[in-house]
Amino acid sequence: MKPLLVDSSYWIGLARRKLDPMTFLTTASFGRELAICGVVRCEVARGIRQEAALNRLRKFWDVMVYVPTDNVIWNEVEKLLWQMDRSGLKIPQSDAVIACCAQRIGAAVLTFDLHFRQIPGLSVISSLDLI
Numbered sequence: 001m002k003p004l005l006v007d008s009s010y011w012i013g014l015a016r017r018k019l020d021p022m023t024f025l026t027t028a029s030f031g032r033e034l035a036i037c038g039v040v041r042c043e044v045a046r047g048i049r050q051e052a053a054l055n056r057l058r059k060f061w062d063v064m065v066y067v068p069t070d071n072v073i074w075n076e077v078e079k080l081l082w083q084m085d086r087s088g089l090k091i092p093q094s095d096a097v098i099a100c101c102a103q104r105i106g107a108a109v110l111t112f113d114l115h116f117r118q119i120p121g122l123s124v125i126s127s128l129d130l131i
């Protein structure tokens with residue numbers, strides 16, 4: 001099974017529905033690796049109000065597969081954004097970074113954000129019920 005890179009929209013969406021993202025993801029993705037990148041960590045962390053809650057998330061993130069954003073990733077992001085812009089599709093730079101990180105490790109992106117569906121060749125999942 002492909003790993004899942006969990007996008008910030010998924011973390012935030014679950015929390016807004018009063019679901020504990022860590023418990024839900026651990027249970028629902030049984031047998032599948034969960035991944036994260038720095039962009040997702042920063043997007044989610046900035047919205048956490050309580051330090052204890054943030055520390056709990058950090059401990060969970062620290063055992064996930066971490067995809068670093070090195071120069072190779074940034075070159076891929078640049079190329080993706082350039083190609084998409086030329087074809088009339090505009091997506092946020094942060095989504096392009098997340099997509100390139102997922103592609104690096106052969107992961108699907110678990111997200112509620114529709115921008116990811118515009119990215120050619122990217123595997124996108126919006127519900128763990130589908131896997």
